[in-house]
Amino acid sequence: MKLETYPDREFLMLGLANVIAGQLADFLRRDGRASLCVPGGTTPGPIFDTLSGVDLDWAKVAVFLNDERWVGEDSPRSNTRLLRERLLRGKAAGADLVPLYAATATPEEGLEALAEGLRPHLPISVLLLGMGADMHTASLFPGADRLAEALAPDAPILMPMRAEAAGEPRVTLTAPVLKGAMNIHVLITGEEKRAALERALTLPPEEAPVRAILDNATVHWAE
Numbered sequence: 001m002k003l004e005t006y007p008d009r010e011f012l013m014l015g016l017a018n019v020i021a022g023q024l025a026d027f028l029r030r031d032g033r034a035s036l037c038v039p040g041g042t043t044p045g046p047i048f049d050t051l052s053g054v055d056l057d058w059a060k061v062a063v064f065l066n067d068e069r070w071v072g073e074d075s076p077r078s079n080t081r082l083l084r085e086r087l088l089r090g091k092a093a094g095a096d097l098v099p100l101y102a103a104t105a106t107p108e109e110g111l112e113a114l115a116e117g118l119r120p121h122l123p124i125s126v127l128l129l130g131m132g133a134d135m136h137t138a139s140l141f142p143g144a145d146r147l148a149e150a151l152a153p154d155a156p157i158l159m160p161m162r163a164e165a166a167g168e169p170r171v172t173l174t175a176p177v178l179k180g181a182m183n184i185h186v187l188i189t190g191e192e193k194r195a196a197l198e199r200a201l202t203l204p205p206e207e208a209p210v211r212a213i214l215d216n217a218t219v220h221w222a223e
């Protein structure tokens with residue numbers, strides 16, 4: 001794991017957005033297409049704001065979430081809603097959004113079709129992950145009902161996940177898909193998450209799921 005620390009959150013958000021944009025541009029130049037997989041939650045909004053203003057051939061960039069809460073876009077809890085409001089606008093309005101939610105009663109009903117939609121965009125070119133203070137990443141929560149399956153090397157692309165701390169049912173990309181990304185960045189802010197990261201480094205992924213992806217990741221942190 002590599003740790004980059006920044007003087008403040010503004011530097012972090014601008015600096016990391018710049019790194020991500022540069023990596024996407026490299027993939028577009030080399031392969032003519034790229035995929036960008038991003039978290040939801042409360043932290044990444046400023047990175048999305050910057051990326052949405054970057055001049056890239058966004059139509060050739062597939063954008064999808066690490067995980068989604070099983071709620072419609074009319075809910076403030078929807079990660080897809082965050083993407084639409086903060087990333088898929090301006091210059092990035094034409095990016096190819098690959099959905100992680102379908103309007104079915106349970107994630108299980110929508111899962112197969114969603115996973116097939118993701119398949120052509122793997123391995124992920126650039127992966128940005130968040131982390132909770134409980135050491136979850138994507139929707140791989142400590143104590144989640146299907147965590148062991150999602151950490152296994154033969155896990156499917158996408159799995160439903162339920163955990164007390166998660167609130168609503170979720171879908172999440174699994175550990176092998178996340179670990180297989182060509183570039184892995186983890187975005188964390190504040191002392192509490194920095195302490196959680198240090199702790200995660202001493203624990204197995206079954207207790208600290210973020211540990212599953214740390215080996216090849218660059219963690220970006222500011223107070």
Ligand SMILES: O=C1O[C@H](COP(=O)(O)O)[C@@H](O)[C@H](O)[C@H]1O
Pocket residue numbers: 038039040041042043044066067068069079129130131132133137138139
């Ligand atoms: O629930 C989620 O939490 C994590 C961390 O979110 P944050 O609010 O602490 O930044 C996020 O990475 C994940 O995508 C999201 O669904």
